[in-house]
Amino acid sequence: MPCRGVGVHSGARVAMVLHPAPSDSGIVFRRSDRGGASVAAHWRNVQESPLCTTLTNGEGISVATVEHLLAAFAGAEIDNAVVELDGPEVPVMDGSAEPFLFLIERAGIVEQDAPRRAIKVLKPVRVADEDSAAALEPDVGFSVSFEIDFSDQLVRRQDITLSIDAESFKADLARARTFGFLEEVERLRAAGLARGGSLDNAVVVGDGKVLNVGGLRYADEFVRHKVLDAVGDLYLAGGPIVGHFHGVRSGHAMNRRLLETLFADRTAWCRTTLGTAELAEAVNWASGARVARA
Numbered sequence: 001m002p003c004r005g006v007g008v009h010s011g012a013r014v015a016m017v018l019h020p021a022p023s024d025s026g027i028v029f030r031r032s033d034r035g036g037a038s039v040a041a042h043w044r045n046v047q048e049s050p051l052c053t054t055l056t057n058g059e060g061i062s063v064a065t066v067e068h069l070l071a072a073f074a075g076a077e078i079d080n081a082v083v084e085l086d087g088p089e090v091p092v093m094d095g096s097a098e099p100f101l102f103l104i105e106r107a108g109i110v111e112q113d114a115p116r117r118a119i120k121v122l123k124p125v126r127v128a129d130e131d132s133a134a135a136l137e138p139d140v141g142f143s144v145s146f147e148i149d150f151s152d153q154l155v156r157r158q159d160i161t162l163s164i165d166a167e168s169f170k171a172d173l174a175r176a177r178t179f180g181f182l183e184e185v186e187r188l189r190a191a192g193l194a195r196g197g198s199l200d201n202a203v204v205v206g207d208g209k210v211l212n213v214g215g216l217r218y219a220d221e222f223v224r225h226k227v228l229d230a231v232g233d234l235y236l237a238g239g240p241i242v243g244h245f246h247g248v249r250s251g252h253a254m255n256r257r258l259l260e261t262l263f264a265d266r267t268a269w270c271r272t273t274l275g276t277a278e279l280a281e282a283v284n285w286a287s288g289a290r291v292a293r294a
Contacts, residue, residue: 003103005091008065008178008202009052011195014087018107021080023114026238027073029055029063033086037061041070043236043259051193053233053252064089067252068178071232072100075169076109079116079239095177095201096217097228101170116274121243123268127257132249134230134258139244141165146227146247152181154205158223164231173231175217176224182206230255237262242272 002015027041039045039057047056056062069090093099126135145161162172180202188194203221204211218224230247233255262268
């Protein structure tokens with residue numbers, strides 16, 4: 001049965017189905033409404049777009065807002081899957097990764113007879129602009145630290161550091177929703193964005209308070225969602241990362257720049273195979289909605 005929802009930016013109704021995929025095939029998005037044309041989930045295929053991560057195959061086929069689903073794949077340890085969509089954007093669901101994680105767990109995860117391949121960070125790399133930065137540095141597993149700083153008095157400055165594996169992703173990140181500010185809604189919609197956004201799929205802050213019934217899911221849900229976004233963006237490396245990510249007001253474009261910078265320096269990373277011992281201490285993110293945990 002397909003998962004159905006709305007694209008947060010396009011406002012279009014879309015159906016999505018997750019399919020199994022062979023070992024070492026990675027995550028691939030397939031547009032059933034465009035003759036089955038596909039685009040691989042890889043940083044080289046990222047197309048510049050505001051407020052979300054969009055992938056393109058360079059032939060006019062794109063898929064927008066992939067970051068929450070990719071974060072769920074990362075958290076559920078999914079290496080290989082085909083994501084079939086009948087529209088141009090992944091459904092936003094409730095604005096978090098939890099609905100996708102539920103679908104993956106309900107479908108079941110199948111271990112594949114292939115080694116798990118990862119990207120190991122060997123030395124620090126960093127990108128920055130005037131008020132934001134992102135960095136990767138060596139670590140024994142996968143961990144993230146993040147800082148945000150908004151002028152809004154409710155959000156303000158928040159920071160968090162987490163070691164991330166399947167268990168901690170589900171408990172500490174999966175339910176964190178995307179967020180926005182009431183005063184920005186008209187501007188975003190005039191720019192053709194957030195047409196599908198609502199209190200059902202985003203935390204909205206206005207008049208010094210959270211407008212959603214029930215309030216926040218975590219006291220620091222805002223910074224946790226930024227971590228969730230980063231986990232999804234970093235999964236575009238093409239496999240799990242063994243290293244530490246540090247973000248300061250970093251967004252999707254900067255996360256992509258960081259991956260580009262990492263892979264441009266052949267001395268900064270290496271490919272590695274995660275064996276049983278390494279799985280206990282290194283990031284395990286990827287395996288299969290009826291797919292891989294090799």
